[in-house]
Amino acid sequence: MAQGLKALGGFMVILFALFACFIFAFANRGLAAEDQPAVPSAQSVAPVGGTATDCPQLAEQLQQQKNLISREAGQLKRELAALREDISKPGLKEVFAGIGYIFGLAGIGIYVNNRRRT
Amino acid sequence: MHISDGVLPTSVAIGGFAASVAVIAWSARRTKAEDFPKIAVMTSAFFVASLIHVPIGPTSVHLLIPGLVGILLGNSAFISIALGLLLQSILFQFGGITALGANSLMMGIPALVAGWIFRSWGRGSLTRYVLCGALAGGVGVFLAVLFLAALLLTGGEDFWGVAKIAMYAHLPVILIETCVSGFAVSFLYKVKPELLGSVSPSCSMEQS
Numbered sequence: 001m002a003q004g005l006k007a008l009g010g011f012m013v014i015l016f017a018l019f020a021c022f023i024f025a026f027a028n029r030g031l032a033a034e035d036q037p038a039v040p041s042a043q044s045v046a047p048v049g050g051t052a053t054d055c056p057q058l059a060e061q062l063q064q065q066k067n068l069i070s071r072e073a074g075q076l077k078r079e080l081a082a083l084r085e086d087i088s089k090p091g092l093k094e095v096f097a098g099i100g101y102i103f104g105l106a107g108i109g110i111y112v113n114n115r116r117r118t
Numbered sequence: 119m120h121i122s123d124g125v126l127p128t129s130v131a132i133g134g135f136a137a138s139v140a141v142i143a144w145s146a147r148r149t150k151a152e153d154f155p156k157i158a159v160m161t162s163a164f165f166v167a168s169l170i171h172v173p174i175g176p177t178s179v180h181l182l183i184p185g186l187v188g189i190l191l192g193n194s195a196f197i198s199i200a201l202g203l204l205l206q207s208i209l210f211q212f213g214g215i216t217a218l219g220a221n222s223l224m225m226g227i228p229a230l231v232a233g234w235i236f237r238s239w240g241r242g243s244l245t246r247y248v249l250c251g252a253l254a255g256g257v258g259v260f261l262a263v264l265f266l267a268a269l270l271l272t273g274g275e276d277f278w279g280v281a282k283i284a285m286y287a288h289l290p291v292i293l294i295e296t297c298v299s300g301f302a303v304s305f306l307y308k309v310k311p312e313l314l315g316s317v318s319p320s321c322s323m324e325q326s
Contacts (some may be wrong), residue, residue, distance in 0.1 A: 090169065090210040098205040099162045105201065106158030113151040 120207070121221055122267060123214025130272045134219030141196050141226065148193035153306050156313070157198050164202040168212060174290050182291060184225045185258025186299050188232035188253055189240075190306075190313060195229040196222070213267050227259035240303075240314070247314070248304045255299025259292045 126134070149157070167181040188195045200222040206212040213221045232254035240250035267281035306313050 041122045094209040098165045106154045109154045
């Protein structure tokens with residue numbers, strides 16, 4: 001009876017260990033599967049896994065991504081340049097400031113001239 | 119049409135300042151106090167005209183109106199142009215402060231020439247006034263382009279190359295300014311002929 005119990009206990013320990021191993025393996029696979037899509041957005045093209053046959057696919061995927069990113073960066077740069085140009089354009093404020101300066105200077109000129117005459 | 123900072127060599131920039139100060143002094147001595155309001159109005163017009171962009175193909179050019187300023191102000195035109203350019207460079211960042219003297223010469227001398235053309239040939243009939251006004255307007259921009267090329271030559275550029283490019287770019291401006299000056303002169307001749315300076319009193323009496 002005691003031997004039977006011991007055998008059962010040993011069996012359960014082995015079962016538990018096996019179970020733990022499975023869980024650990026699955027968890028690792030799940031993590032690996034989660035890790036990969038964080039890099040590419042077009043993940044559906046390439047299957048999960050790291051065998052030697054996937055290398056060209058991976059390279060192609062990276063290339064695609066690089067193209068995408070560089071295109072987006074180009075767009076952003078163009079937008080930035082347009083924005084900078086927009087900002088550097090003189091607005092209504094500057095125009096009226098300039099006209100005000102000109103009339104003010106003319107006014108000073110007329111004032112000085114009139115004072116000198118009287 | 120403005121030269122930016124750092125394009126011209128220092129000697130040319132300083133020479134430009136010296137020359138424009140001399141011309142400003144000469145121009146100021148020729149200016150009568152009664153003309154101050156007129157000068158102010160034309161300076162404002164010149165100051166703002168550079169914001170009127172005319173789209174031509176992929177780029178756009180803006181009006182310069184040195185000719186019109188010269189027509190209306192005569193010898194006082196240089197003061198007006200120099201002040202307008204100073205404010206443009208401060209407020210609009212058009213052209214550099216260090217190149218201000220050269221820029222004033224580039225726009226101011228053509229204005230004086232346009233004024234002389236108009237004052238010496240524009241008399242008599244309306245047609246003659248309008249033709250002279252249009253010619254002065256066109257010549258103003260044309261000379262400004264030549265001045266630009268000559269100044270850039272001192273900065274180490276190829277004169278004819280720059281002159282050709284600038285001339286092509288400003289050909290539409292020359293055409294537009296020719297028309298604008300012609301119309302402005304014709305309008306002023308009918309409405310307020312004494313603004314044109316050399317209109318004889320008898321002529322304006324006939325009109326009114």
